[in-house]
Amino acid sequence: MTDCIIETKQLTKSFKGQPALRGLDLQVPRGSVYGFLGRNGAGKTTTIKTLMGLLRADAGVARLFGVAVDAADRAIEIRRRIGFVTEDKELYPYMTVEEMIRFTRSFFPKWRDDLAERYLKLFDLPPRKKIPDLSKGMRSKLMLLLAIARDAELLILDEPTDGLDPAATEDVLRELMAIAASSGTTMFFSSHQLSEVDLIADHIGIIDRGKMIVAGALDDMKAHYQRLQVVLADSGQLPARWADGVESVRQEGRVVSILASRNVDEIVEQARSVPGAKVERFPVTLKEIFLEHVRSN
Amino acid sequence: MIFRLNPNAGIPLYVQLMEQIKHAVETGALREGDQLPTIRKAAEDLVMNPNTVVRAYRELEHEGILELRHGSGAFIKESAGGRARVVRKAQAIVQAALERIAPLGLTEEELRRVFENELAQVRLEGAGGIAEKKP
Numbered sequence: 001m002t003d004c005i006i007e008t009k010q011l012t013k014s015f016k017g018q019p020a021l022r023g024l025d026l027q028v029p030r031g032s033v034y035g036f037l038g039r040n041g042a043g044k045t046t047t048i049k050t051l052m053g054l055l056r057a058d059a060g061v062a063r064l065f066g067v068a069v070d071a072a073d074r075a076i077e078i079r080r081r082i083g084f085v086t087e088d089k090e091l092y093p094y095m096t097v098e099e100m101i102r103f104t105r106s107f108f109p110k111w112r113d114d115l116a117e118r119y120l121k122l123f124d125l126p127p128r129k130k131i132p133d134l135s136k137g138m139r140s141k142l143m144l145l146l147a148i149a150r151d152a153e154l155l156i157l158d159e160p161t162d163g164l165d166p167a168a169t170e171d172v173l174r175e176l177m178a179i180a181a182s183s184g185t186t187m188f189f190s191s192h193q194l195s196e197v198d199l200i201a202d203h204i205g206i207i208d209r210g211k212m213i214v215a216g217a218l219d220d221m222k223a224h225y226q227r228l229q230v231v232l233a234d235s236g237q238l239p240a241r242w243a244d245g246v247e248s249v250r251q252e253g254r255v256v257s258i259l260a261s262r263n264v265d266e267i268v269e270q271a272r273s274v275p276g277a278k279v280e281r282f283p284v285t286l287k288e289i290f291l292e293h294v295r296s297n
Numbered sequence: 298m299i300f301r302l303n304p305n306a307g308i309p310l311y312v313q314l315m316e317q318i319k320h321a322v323e324t325g326a327l328r329e330g331d332q333l334p335t336i337r338k339a340a341e342d343l344v345m346n347p348n349t350v351v352r353a354y355r356e357l358e359h360e361g362i363l364e365l366r367h368g369s370g371a372f373i374k375e376s377a378g379g380r381a382r383v384v385r386k387a388q389a390i391v392q393a394a395l396e397r398i399a400p401l402g403l404t405e406e407e408l409r410r411v412f413e414n415e416l417a418q419v420r421l422e423g424a425g426g427i428a429e430k431k432p
Contacts, residue, residue, distance in 0.1 A: 031348075032348075033346050033348075170344060173344045174341050174344050177340040177341055177344055177345065177346065177347060178337060178340065178341045180340065180346065180347050181336050181337035181340040181341070181347035181350075182337055195304045195305060198304030198305075198310075199302070199304050199310070199343075199344055199345050199346070200344065200345060200346050201346060202346045202348045202349065218309075219309045219310075219311060219349075219352070222307065222308070222309045223309060265421070268421065269421075280410070280413075280414060280417070281417055282307070283306065283307025283308050284307045285304070285305050285306070285307045286304070287305070288307075
């Protein structure tokens, strides 16, 4: 068994009869940077809120560090090991940046003043400004500071770069990578920026309509997925049944585009056996994998 | 050393990084004994997952291009230069071929496709003297 920091099994949750999670299985290995992807309304935030104990699942299990998230006697211990940035970036509106840091510090015995200092400067946060006067980007950065300085073993980040300009995004991602490299912190983050996920994640999971539809190590996925382009001769007929691993086949006139998730060599052979067909293979990006799966689901 | 990774290329990032390091060795930008950035520095500078850097370095170690010294980092191996010379020989052949192709007036894209197609063809037929791994 691999060592999973986050694990859910058949996690199910409905809101007023509307299902948000329909049996979600999720495994986040220790030390991984896990990109959690899905369209709006796919169930990402519900998953994250359930993990953080802000929502209670109707059925199924969710475990952090091997402990059930609804185990009341371990709740504080678990919370202390996690840092999070939530989607709504809600903080106490009457506090200043400085007060917010001091307030949060008091809950975490392992609090690192040096890190808090460092990120205050690096993120250019004004210590005396009140929270409502901060821009969305600044609030994100403050939440990130609060998450990092508690020296968490796990960071749960709901769209951490949402609302940040490109320079600030770069700053934040760079720091996350530095932390991943130096402390081996597990990071679970959701994002809509696929190219950013592609750079920083080593594992990804795609959720759609409350279910995990693809999950795994990103490099393995990229090694297995390929797009084939087949140009048919005038009389060419495609095989009626494709080999295993064909995810989709799209035909426009004589040009056929095939997405293969594995078994590519056999599929190429099969395409080549069509008389007169020319076959080319192309690498696939995370974006293509994403779009293909959420569209065909 | 400047490495540029393109997440939109569809090629695993560790492979891109490996190829760029190899290319740097082949062109002489990195020489025998030169030190590569630490995992942390590379992850930070390139804004990429540190495990990806680790994987690229490990594979290069396996291929005999890098030497990983525990605690002190990654260095270009003494023997890596020999391989670079062989690759430079191949470069000369490709250069000559390109000169012969020039009059046909293909675009860069077209050229690349022709080359990659042929390469894929050879790979499928399992012939053509392409070494699976470096001997």
